[in-house]
Amino acid sequence: MEPLFITQSVCTYEEYKRFNLAIMNLRNVISIFAGNIVLLALMAVTISVTRTMHGYPNPISRFFFFLAVALLLFCLLFLLATLLSIKTTYDSNRAIQKNPVSTVYFYNEYLTEANVNGTTILAYADIYKIIETKTNFYIMLARNKGVIIIKQNCTPELIIFLQNLKNTIV
Secondary structure: OOOOEEOOOOOOOHHHHHHHHHHEEEEEEEHHHHHHHHHHHHHHHHHOOOOOOHHOOOOOHHHHHHHHHHHHHHHHHHHHHHHHHHHHHHHOOHHHHHOOOOOOOOOHHHHEEEOOOEEEEHHHHHHHHEOOOOOOEEEEOOOOOOEEEEHHHHOOOHHHHHHHHHHHOO
16 A cells, blocks of 8 residues: 655654653743743842832742742753753663654554664554644654654645644544
8 A cells, every 4th residue: 555645754862852842841831931030020120119118128029039039940940951851861762863764654544654673553543642843743642752753854735634633633
């Protein structure tokens, strides 16, 4: 049986990092991080105004200022720990580093991913979900395992096919 579409993906460190950041949905963490910066700025202004008016900072505004600083530091440490964990995991996977190229064949009812380590057959009905970003599709088999599809290597018809498939998965 002839495949409907064929594409290749190269799992470099950058692609692996994009994959992990997409499945972790770090946009939420970045939003919290930005919110903390705004909160920190507001607290600094409040403390400055309170100090000007009364000669000493209000204990409540001081508490919120230190809380905002603690949250900001937590977000920074979380982001650094995440990036370090991604790098460590990628470096430990010698199979991907030796031959990072995989070819994905799309058929009517399933897809196959083939690389030097073997072939994986995945029925569309068994897909956990599909995540679409500006540069990639991630066909998820589970919450932490998926197939990386690089949009740059896809035909426009394959992109439409994947978007339609994404909309049919509940």
